[in-house]
Amino acid sequence: MSGHSKWANIQHRKGRQDAKRSNMWTKIVREIIIAARTGGGGDPDMNPKLRLALVKARGANVPKDTIKNAILKGTGQLEGVSYEEVRYEGYGVSGAALIIDCTTDNKVRTVSDVRHILTSNGGSLGTEGSVAFMFKHCGLIVLPSGADEDKAMEVGLEAGAEDVVANEDGTIEIVTPPTIQEFEAVQKALEDAGMTPIYAEITMKPVNKTVLSGEDAEKMQRIIDELEDNDDVSQVYCSAELDLPEDEE
DSSP, X not given: OEEOOOHHHHHHHHHXXXXXXXXXXXXXXXXXXXXXXXXXXXXXXXXXXHHHHHHHHHHTTOOHHHHHHHHHHHTTSSOOOOOEEEEEEEXXXXXXXXXXXXXXXXXXXXXXXXXXXXXXXXXEEOOTTSSGGGEEEEEEEEEOTTOOHHHHHHHHHHHTOSEEEEETTSOEEEEEOSXXXXXHHHHHHHHHTTOOOSEEEEEEEXXXXXXXXXXXXXXXXXXXXXXXXXXXXXXXXXXXXXXXXXXXX
C-alpha cells in the first residue's frame, strides 16, 4: 500500500536535534540512566531497553566515558540525580494531538514548562488518555528512496513486521510490533538483507493524520521545536503532518 511520506517531518526534527548536540546528549544520557535502572541492569545483552538507548548514544557520538558513567548511575554504582519517566497528552494547532514523553527529576517543573509551551502557542494540556487512543504504539523502520519494495516486504513480513508502506517520495516504512525484541528482529533481518534504515525507532504512530499547511503548520512546528528544546522532554509525537516550505524541513 502507498502513503504520504512522514520522513520530511522526521528528518527536519532530527536535523534540529543534531544541531543541538548538547541538548540531545542530555536526553540520551537520561534515557540510559533510566534504562539501566528499570530495564534489567547495566548489561545491554540482558537489557533490551538499554541496548536501544546505547544505539542512540553511538549514533549521536556520545563519549564512551559519558555512556559508562550514565550506566553506573542507573545501576546505583555512582551517585546521581534520580530521574523518572512521565507522559503528558495535549493539543496543538487545529486540535492536532500531542504525546509528550519526559524524563525528569522534578515533575512540578516539567508539567509547568510543558503547559506553558502549549498554552503560549495556542495549544492546551489534556488529561491522561485524552489523545493516546489516536496513536498506535509500534516500531517504525524507514528505508531510503530507491530501496526494493518487494524485497523489503518479503524480508520484513517474514521477520514479523505488521505492515510495509511505500511512500510517495520513494521511502519505505516497515511497521513492527512495539516490543523491543520483535522490533530488533525485523531491523536485523533487513540489515542482513543489505537494507540499511535511515530511521528506526519504537514510536507512537498516529492512527489518522491531519495535514497542516501555511501558518498552521508553522505554529505547530514552533510548538514541537519549543518542546524538543526543553531538556526534560525526551520525545514528542504529533498527529499532524506538516506541509512546510522546503527551507524549513
